[in-house]
Amino acid sequence: MTGRTPQQGFDPQRRRFLSAAAAAAGVTLAPGVTLYGVTAAGSAAARAPEDPVTSSVRWGLLVDVNKCRDGCNACVTACVEENGLRGNGRPETDAQWIRKVELRDPSTGAKRSLPLMCQHCASPPCVDVCPTGASFRRADGIVLVDKHICIGCRYCMLACPYKARSFIHEVVEDQKPYAPRGKGTVESCTFCVHRVDEGRTPACVEACAEAGGDAMTFGDLNDPNSRISKQVAAYVTDQIRPDLGLDPGVRYRNL
Amino acid sequence: MRRTTYREITGQYVGFYGLMAGLGVLILLSLAAAWHMEHQGHHVTGMTNQIVWGMPHVLAIFLIVAASGALNVASIGTVFGRTWYKPLGRLSGLLALALLVGGLAVLVLDLGRADRILVAMTTYNFKSIFAWNIYLYTGFMAVVVVYLWVQMERRMNRFAPAAGLVAMIWRLVLTTGTGSIFGFLVARQAYDAAVLAPLFIAMSLSLGLASFNLTLAATCRGTGLELGDGLVSRLGRLLGVLAAVVLYFTAVQHLTNLYAAEHAGVERFILLEGGVFTALFWLGQVLLGGLVPIALVFTLPAGRALGRVVLASILVFLGGIAQIYVIVIGGQAYPLVLFPGKEVQSSFFDGVVMSYAPSLPEITLGVGGFAMAAAIVMVGLRSLRFLPESLADAALDPHHRAAATDAEEKAPA
Amino acid sequence: MGRRLVLALLLLLAPAAAAAQDSDAGRVPLPTIVKGKGEACVADTAYMRRYHMTELDHQRDETMHRGVRTRKFSLKECVDCHATLAPTGGYVSVNAPGQFCRSCHDYAAVTIDCFQCHAARPGEKETKRAGAFPRTAGKFRQESEVQ
Numbered sequence: 166m167t168g169r170t171p172q173q174g175f176d177p178q179r180r181r182f183l184s185a186a187a188a189a190a191g192v193t194l195a196p197g198v199t200l201y202g203v204t205a206a207g208s209a210a211a212r213a214p215e216d217p218v219t220s221s222v223r224w225g226l227l228v229d230v231n232k233c234r235d236g237c238n239a240c241v242t243a244c245v246e247e248n249g250l251r252g253n254g255r256p257e258t259d260a261q262w263i264r265k266v267e268l269r270d271p272s273t274g275a276k277r278s279l280p281l282m283c284q285h286c287a288s289p290p291c292v293d294v295c296p297t298g299a300s301f302r303r304a305d306g307i308v309l310v311d312k313h314i315c316i317g318c319r320y321c322m323l324a325c326p327y328k329a330r331s332f333i334h335e336v337v338e339d340q341k342p343y344a345p346r347g348k349g350t351v352e353s354c355t356f357c358v359h360r361v362d363e364g365r366t367p368a369c370v371e372a373c374a375e376a377g378g379d380a381m382t383f384g385d386l387n388d389p390n391s392r393i394s395k396q397v398a399a400y401v402t403d404q405i406r407p408d409l410g411l412d413p414g415v416r417y418r419n420l
Numbered sequence: 421m422r423r424t425t426y427r428e429i430t431g432q433y434v435g436f437y438g439l440m441a442g443l444g445v446l447i448l449l450s451l452a453a454a455w456h457m458e459h460q461g462h463h464v465t466g467m468t469n470q471i472v473w474g475m476p477h478v479l480a481i482f483l484i485v486a487a488s489g490a491l492n493v494a495s496i497g498t499v500f501g502r503t504w505y506k507p508l509g510r511l512s513g514l515l516a517l518a519l520l521v522g523g524l525a526v527l528v529l530d531l532g533r534a535d536r537i538l539v540a541m542t543t544y545n546f547k548s549i550f551a552w553n554i555y556l557y558t559g560f561m562a563v564v565v566v567y568l569w570v571q572m573e574r575r576m577n578r579f580a581p582a583a584g585l586v587a588m589i590w591r592l593v594l595t596t597g598t599g600s601i602f603g604f605l606v607a608r609q610a611y612d613a614a615v616l617a618p619l620f621i622a623m624s625l626s627l628g629l630a631s632f633n634l635t636l637a638a639t640c641r642g643t644g645l646e647l648g649d650g651l652v653s654r655l656g657r658l659l660g661v662l663a664a665v666v667l668y669f670t671a672v673q674h675l676t677n678l679y680a681a682e683h684a685g686v687e688r689f690i691l692l693e694g695g696v697f698t699a700l701f702w703l704g705q706v707l708l709g710g711l712v713p714i715a716l717v718f719t720l721p722a723g724r725a726l727g728r729v730v731l732a733s734i735l736v737f738l739g740g741i742a743q744i745y746v747i748v749i750g751g752q753a754y755p756l757v758l759f760p761g762k763e764v765q766s767s768f769f770d771g772v773v774m775s776y777a778p779s780l781p782e783i784t785l786g787v788g789g790f791a792m793a794a795a796i797v798m799v800g801l802r803s804l805r806f807l808p809e810s811l812a813d814a815a816l817d818p819h820h821r822a823a824a825t826d827a828e829e830k831a832p833a
Numbered sequence: 834m835g836r837r838l839v840l841a842l843l844l845l846l847a848p849a850a851a852a853a854q855d856s857d858a859g860r861v862p863l864p865t866i867v868k869g870k871g872e873a874c875v876a877d878t879a880y881m882r883r884y885h886m887t888e889l890d891h892q893r894d895e896t897m898h899r900g901v902r903t904r905k906f907s908l909k910e911c912v913d914c915h916a917t918l919a920p921t922g923g924y925v926s927v928n929a930p931g932q933f934c935r936s937c938h939d940y941a942a943v944t945i946d947c948f949q950c951h952a953a954r955p956g957e958k959e960t961k962r963a964g965a966f967p968r969t970a971g972k973f974r975q976e977s978e979v980q
Contacts, residue, residue: 217899257468261768269763281758281766290606296554298545303900311897312950316540317532319472320550326607328756328768332472332532334463340952342909347950348461349532362902405758409606 212362223287223306224356224414225386226370227393227402228279231419232380235278238265240381243372244282247357249341260331260346262354263369277420280369280381283308283329283354284405284413291321291330291353300351306386306414307356315350322351326406329353356383386414424507424815426572426805429643436642436798443795450788453781454529462532466779470769471752475778476530478745479786482627483523483793484557484598485620486740488591489628490516490635491564493655498571498584504654504816507808508636509580513568514800515635515793516591516628517561522793524557526786549600556594563587572805595624602747609686610751615676619669623740626662630736633659635797637730640811648813649725656729660717663736667710670743682760689754689773690746697750700742709739749776864936869914875905885911889947908947913955926953 212218244250244263252259263282269275285308291300292308299315302308310321310330322330330353337346343359346352357367365371370381384393396402402416429436457465467474494512497505528534544551567583570576599620605611633655640647674691677683690697713732720728753774758764764771800806808815874881876888888906895901904910915933916924927934928948938945947953 212900214902214904217895217901253463255463256767257470257769258463260469264766264768264770266758266764266766266770268759269765270761271763272761277762281770292545293547294550294604295545296548296550297539297543301898303898305900309897313893313897314536314539314543315533316536317534318550319532320548320601322469322472323752324605324607326756327758328470328770331469332462334468335461337950339954340950342912342952342954342956345950345952349458350950351532358900362900406607 214362218303218305218362220304220306221387222304223386224285224361225306225384225393225397226285226356226367226415227382227396227418228415229380229382229418230277230279232378233279234378235267235276237278237376237378239372239376239378240280240369241265243368244354247341247360247368248344248355249339249346251339253335255334258332258334260333260352262329262331262352279417279420281327281329281405282369282415283325283356284327284411284415285354285356286414287412289411290324290326290409294320294324296320303358307358307361308353309355309358310351310353312345312347312350312352317349317351319351325353326409326411425809426507426510427807427809428803428805429639429801429807432642436802439642440795440798443791443798446791447788447795450526450529450785450791453784453788454534456781457530457785458534464779465782466777467782468774468776470774471749471776473748473752474776475782476526476785478741478748479789480523480526480530481598481744481748482741483519483526483789485595485624485744486627486631487516487519487523487624488560488595488598489624489626490519490632491587491591492625492629492658493632494567494571495584495588498580499588501581504651507811507816508632509571509584510568510806511636511639511801512632513564513571513587514797514806515632517564517568518793518796518800519628519631520557520561520564521796522789522791525792526789529785530782549597549604553594553597553601556590556597560587560590560594563590591624592621595621598624602751607756608751609683609757610690610747610754613673613676615669615673619666619673622662622665622669623743626659626666626736627740629655629659629662630733630740633729633733634737637726637733639797639801639807643807645807646810646812647726648811648816649723650813651811651816652725652729653720656717656720656725656732659729659732659736660714663710663714663739666743667706667714670705685757686751686754690750694750694753694773697746697753701746701750704742705739705746708735709742710736713739752776861940864940865931866936867915867917867931867933869933871914874914875910908951912951912953916953916955924954928953 241261241263248262250260250262263280266279266281268277268279285302285306287302287306289300289302289308292302294300296318297314297316299311299313300308300321301311317332319332322328322332330351332351333346333348336348340346344355357365357369360367366383370383373379373381382393382396384391386394386397388394389398396418397416400418402418403420404411404413404416465474491512493505494509494516496502497507497509497512528537528540531537531540533539540554544554546552563583563586567580567587570579570583596617599617602608602611603613603616636647636655639645674687677687690701692698694701713735716728716732716735753776755764755769755771755773758770876884889908889911892901892903892906893908895903896907912927916927917932919925925932926948928945929935930939934945934948934953
């Protein structure tokens, strides 16, 4: 295998350990169980499917803006494909969970291109304002909408500083089984929670690596040995709108 | 002073039922509009992922804010003991209830999942000002019902000042809550301001009184109830004062923002370059909804006040809609600043001033809220004794104000 | 006159309409229960009939808020097992008339909200993956070989 691995977010050392563990588990346990045991590898402690998420993990994403190419849309395409976000050709009402933003400094002319999605804040305004508690933050830091109790008031969309949320304006059909979405509720990037719970990285991160960009690193910010923690510790990184004090889980480098 | 006697409205069958039928049609149309939006999804409206709240919210907020202010007259009568306003307390309470029901109906029918109203009533996040408002609104209804009861049930009359005080405090809190829906939005350049709470209180006082004046004038015209010029002049001048208070808070809001370079962009947008929003602000709210009605009510010709006061009330009413439109829609149309000092561009309209065109279903839904409020008032007037026998100045007895109040208060049932 | 005529017509037609309904064996057709894959459901039929929604509701909160992804009462598993193959290829929606969920719910006159958001067909990946996650497992194997 080449040096490029699709799972960029993971720390090689732990991976080695877990691979060994996986081999052992594969011998002793039934395949179904093995699966989850192995694939929960991304977290500090491998999580069995019956175990709830805990705050010992904080999922985060680091975007190296220098490596993000202007005009490359691989992350966006992957997100649309993964989560079944087929639009209706109406850009004003179609959902966008991740978008590429082009920045230009008017005084110097310097340009930047970066992906923007739900920043999975530690103190998310969308969660604060939601009247029913449908907007919530999972213990591991992933901010989600519980569409079972979302009443579609859209107050969270007004509150979000990143415009990360979309309201579903039309009937949705042929959803992905792992990404339910329906008319009249609000949604946003889930960090591909269904993949994360399996121990995989979000679709955008994988696509970025496959496209050769390698601009996105996903992992556990609470684990000092994770690749993302090491990078965040080694380099200066930025948050978007740090003045708001929301402590987003998505960080940017070379912004 | 003679005891005020109240009555239902009777007779006038053609006019009454004709008007009721008209309102019924409007209400049915608004239900059809809501069903259409619900069935097709919100893409049939002018609302988008950028302008997430539209015309239904503008009109619903107007109704809710006006509901709180419609209680002005009752408060002045029972809490502050002004005899001029006392006979109007019941109508004031009825109108407050009706406006609130109309506003909430619009708000609820616009929800993406209006079918989940039970979820909204049973699942709460108490950190959300929106969740608090659900309590403030339903609580307000309960408080006003009790307030009406103690006013209308003679044995309970002695509790009217206490109930009035509770109702007055409640509505101040309620409007604070409504203003805070925007005031608490930390991320938006146009909101995130504490002054929005007192601004909304001022708006509620002014818009509520304008709605009350119009309701009163229409009722008196429809029923032939005599309306004294002295009373009308008082209501008119009070409206002028309240409209001036709104202008004051509006000035504070914009001046504070103008001082901070950070907010220069949004201020330039609303005050200078916002096109329809700028026009609505200066011409709609400030000139026609503020300065003109103030001038009208402070130059009332003696003996012929009614026409001018009605005109001033209509202007304040429309100016209020313009103001809420500028706050709600204008505040969203101005792009969210994610990267201060940078030019941004994306497929999601980052950095773009959004345009909004209210669609027919949205407007129909909103208008239905007003029709519902009017219908509730009419049914109320017909079935219970909300209206005094006379509102002629002589019946209100301006000369023995204090003595009359005491006598009325202490009179045994 | 006109009104009386209509009334007479109605009186004449009423017994005929009733008879027509009676002959429609049982009026509401009994649901056709499509058999799922595998030997048996995750719990016995009587229990599932009565409590499937309780279990689904419980599971939904566990999965949504706590990230618990056990498969026993997962809606996705229900769909995977109970969806039938269409003669033209692919799966039929369990929410389609006559299919597993719909037939019973139509009979009981209870609307189903689930499929306004949830997929009512097994996903492509699910069919490929069934039983194991070859893709992920393979990846880990590869890496251990590299080490």
